[in-house]
Amino acid sequence: MDPFLKDKDYVLTDKISYRTRTPERGDIVVFHAPDAANCPSGAGCDYIKRIIGTPGDSVEIRDNTVIVNGEVLTESYLSPDVETLVGAFTRDRVIELGEREYFVMGDNRMHSSDSRAWGPIQPEMIVGRAFFRYWPLSLFGKLEHGSYSN
Secondary structure, three states: OOOOOOOOOEEEEEOOHHHOOOOOOOOEEEEEOOHHHOOOOOOOOEEEEEEEEOOOOEEEEEOOEEEEOOEEOOOOOOOOOOOOOOOOOOOOOOEEOOOOOEEEEOOOHHHOOOHHHHOOEOHHHEEEEEEEEEEOHHHOEEOOOOOOOO
């Protein structure tokens, strides 16, 4: 999630609110790594990524651009020089998310293992929503939820 979150940042994760509401585009979620992420056996890998697509959405990566439901996704939290490349799962196709699928991507697009590589995640994989950074103290505060103009 670099540059938004750095390695060694500590965040609080809300594990309760998704019992009463569904995850939304822009939420930063902690989730158990899918099998296709190839985490070492017994490592208990959890990832932290941003939700880009929600159930029923179509997602496409084309020409360094994320397209959701046919519209270019404006991502104000990314610096202008960030490149969004396709991955093995998204190459030359539009992903149609099922009723229990979320498409997640890291903000560090050039070095992120995410849905572009291994596909969507399911709700039962989600641990919770990251909402507050408490370390380092210089960045102490609420995490920005992504907002989109489309």
